[in-house]
Each structure stands twice: as structure tokens, then as C-alpha cells.
Amino acid sequence: MRLSKKLLSVARMHAQATLPINRCFNSSRYYQIANIPKDIGKVSSTFQIPSLSALQSKTLEVVSKDNSKDVFIEAPIFSGKTLAYLVPTFELVSQAIKSERWAERPGFRALIVVPTREAAIAVGFQIDKYISSLPVEERPLAPVTKGNTDTYTFKSTKKEGHEIIEDHQGYSAYEKSITRRENVYGLSYAVICGGKSMEQEITMLDASEPEIIVATPGRLLDHMKNSDYFRNCKIVVVDDCQLFKGDVEGVMDKVFENIPQTTQRVFVGTAEPFKKYLRNSDNVELISSTESVSKSDVKQSIIKTQNTAESLKVLHQILSQNKHKKVAVFGENSQIIHTHYLMAENGIFSLLIASKIAPSRSLTSFSNFNQQQNGIAFCSNIACQMTPDVDLVIHLGAPETQEKYESRLSRTYSKNQSQSIVLASQIPDFLSNVQIVQTPSASSDFIAKQLRVPSIQKVNGENLLISLILRRQTTTPEEKKQAVEQAIKDLKDFGFVELPKLPKQQAIKLGFEKELLDAGLLE
DSSP states (O other): OOBOHHHHHHHHHTTTOOOHHHHHHOOOBOOOOOOGGGGHHHHHHHTTOSSOOHHHHHHHHHHHHOTTOEEEEEOOTTSSHHHHHHHHHHHHHHHHHHHTTTSOOOOOSEEEEOSSHHHHHHHHHHHHHHHHTSOGGGSOOOEEEOTTSOEEEOOSSBOOHHHHHHHTTSHHHHHTOSSTTTTOOSOOEEEEOSSSOHHHHHHHHHHHOOSEEEEOHHHHHHHHTTBOTTTTOOEEEEOSGGGOOTHHHHHHHHHHHTSOTTSEEEEESSOGGGGGGOSOTTSEEEEEOOOOOOOTTOEEEEEEOSSHHHHHHHHHHHHHHTTTSEEEEEOOHHHHHHHHHHHHHTTOOOEEEOTTSOHHHHHHHHHHHHHOSSEEEEEOGGGGGSOSOOSEEEEESOOSSHHHHHHHHGGGTTSTTOEEEEEESSOOGGGTTSEEEOOOOOOSSOOOOOOSOHHHHHHHHHHHHHHHHHTSOOOSHHHHHHHHHHHHHHHHHTTOSSOOOBOHHHHHHHTOHHHHHHTTOBO
16 A cells, blocks of 8 residues: 555554554454355354345345446345345455465455445444454464564454554554565455544554455545555445435545446445446446345334423433343434433433534444443434344434334344334324333433533533424424424423523524524523
């Protein structure tokens, strides 16, 4: 991998600088890869499925057989789409490793582009899950010679890029290594999705030289501007195409400008806008399926509450009774953040995964929650791509759409006796078939109160006020007035004694200047 002199200099300066987050979601593994088509049983057992589905088998056949053909995959939620493209990706990479074994290191061989950081981590976990299932005897020791003739031997079967640098006592020695990659062959991967410094990712990529890269569009483009590591990519997969909207479309245009014309393209999801990236529109395979992995035994219920105060008390009661389970609480960003802190004030401790907190914190929480057997995570909708092994999903407020509800619900599919509970005062039509159950006795221990950290109380309060106002459909002055009045009631239910205020310019931008002024909520 060749980096610009400026970035290489920065990488050397930061060679020893590693954050705990690296160990959570950036990793590279060095293994001898099995011949995947002959070892489908291993794939099936690793991912706890009886066999590959028709969708997965067809994708493996098409992608592996004809590299000149691009592929569209259309299938519903939880249909095995991720595994459908991962299995042929493993096969292509393993074949490339064997055929190019003694050639100059050509850069990575497979690229998977996803819309969010959380999706990138989730895909990374699936790759790691397969690699980690390979037998110990298929993980060879590989000597690496340093420039000063001292020899370092891989004694561990797992090694991260930044650990290799540390073992070589400095990036310069490692850069001068005589055989730093030649004897290390196998399936390896890295996740690049922001949330930490660019310099750290450069260091990690240059040290570990992964075969597969999972990336989000913005950070991927940053690396493409400063590296020729993308020149020999065999396959590029774009997952959840329907979520690439707005400015991201322009970013994807630039990404594909840096993808070689020989690279096979696989698009997953509603991919109409991505047809312009096809190599030959006359040589395309459409693989579609209506088959999905679903469970009819997920116990779904609705608890109809009178107001926010009652919802919070019932939530506290449910969480208190299910501490031994793995629980995901979903809701609107600001609401979820404040509820997370309120529950902590009342003895219920949890992880927080939301787009309005520091990315590094959210990513660390996401990684930890995926690996835990039990625990609680408060999640905004960005976490819907998490590994589906949750015992209980709680919806704090009814989801806006049926698709969002089903996406959350699918997080429980791999667990027996799993549950989904909606806490809401108003029930949308798409939930009309879900049973409404009796409201349990609310926790007498729960108290909604001011948070002990003033800065968190202030920032959360402002964001919460905005979201509470905007969640109601308003067109007339009277409807706007009612929206502000209801927001004030909800804020008091959340424990606000001193109500948050918004700057005048922000109120004007929202279109609520008069209503907020009349309510005394302008700074």
C-alpha cells in the first residue's frame, strides 16, 4: 500500500497511539481459508442455519461463476442477504489469495460499502464470526522479518494491525520490513467507518493490509483520495442501497470513479439509482426472493399508557424485571438519550447507541452490546442493524412505520421465547392486530427528576424540546400552539423543573417563534 508522504508521516507519528475503540471494531485476522464451496456445512453451522437458502445458493453460483456479470439482490428484511454476498466474497478472496500468492501485494481484494457505522460493525462481526470458526490447524504461524534482522514470529492466531506496530517498536522498522506480508496469507478484514482519527485507520490499514474492507461512504472516499490500495479490487458490494440518499449519492459517484472497471459489482436492496454504476447493463443478473426468516412465536404486545410519565414508570418496572435478559429499548434520538440518563438516576444502568452522541462512544457501546449475553441498550434507529440476538425489544413510543417496527422486531428472531413490547398512548393502524395487554403496576421506585450533570440536562433538554414539537403534524397557528403545550407537559413528565429554552434564530428556523415566545421558551 502506498500512501502520500504527508499521510505516511502522520501515520508514523501516531503509530503507537491506539484507542480502546480499535479493539472493539477494527480487527484483522490471518488464517488459511478453506475452500468454501466444498465446505458449506461449516458456513451453515457457524451461522446457525440448516443450509444455505435459495437466495444464498443462487448468489454464490452467479458471483463465483462469472466475474463479468454484475448482480442485483432484492429480498425482504432478515432474509439472509448479508450471508448471500459474504459467502461468494469469501470464495473470490480465497481464490485470489491462492493465485496471487507470490505476486507483489496488490491491495485489498473485496470492498463492502454500507450506509451507517453500525451496519459496518454488524457486517464486520459476521465476517469475524466465520473466520473465528476455522479450525486451529488452519491458522499457520507466519514469520515476519524486520529491517534490523531481528525476527518476530506470530505466536497468536489473532493479531491486530496496531499490535503488530507495537511489537516492532516503531513504525519505521516495520515499514522497512523485508517480508512483512509475503508469508502471511489468509482471510483478513478491517472496518473503516470514522468515529476515530483518520491517522489511526491509515496506520491500521498499512500495517495489517486486509483482504476485505467494510466501509461507510464518507470515510472510504477519504482513504481513496490518499491511497492506491484500491487498484486491484475483485468485488464491490453495496448493501442497503435504498438508504444511500441525499449528499451520499454524490459521494458514491466519486467512490465508483476510483473502482477499477474490472471489479464485479453487487447491489443489495432497492438499487434503481445504482444502475449507472453497472459495467454493462446488458450483462446483469437479478436475484430476488420473497423468502424471509421470520418467527411467529415472538410474543408481541402493546401497553397503552396515558402519558409520558406513565410510560417511563412502566419502562422502569419492565427493565427491573428483565435485568437477566438482553434488552434493546428503541425510540427517537433525544427521547432515548434522556431516558437512558433518567433510568441511570433510578438504578437501571445501560449502554447508549444514538447518532446524537459522540461517534466513538456510540460505536463502543454497539460493539460491547453485540458481544454481551445480557444487558440493556437504549438505541435510536441507527442500531437496527445490530446482531439479531435480543431477548426483548421495547418501543418507547409507537414506531412511525411498519417497516421500522419489523426491522426492530427482527432483532429477536434468533432467541427462543423472545418478546416485543410497545409503550404508547396512540396506536397506529399497522399495529391494530397486535394484542393490547393490561398495564402492569407502575414502579413506585421510579422518580423523574433533574439530571445531576447540568450540561447534559441543558443539551438534552433543548434537543428534546425540538423533537417533541416536530413530532406532531402542524399547519395552523392553533396546531402549533397545541404542539408546544403538549411538549411542555412531556418535558415535565421527563422531570424538567426548569424548562429548556431555544435561541430565537433556531425558533424562527423551526417556524415556532411566536408559540415559543408566548410559552416563555425563548432565550
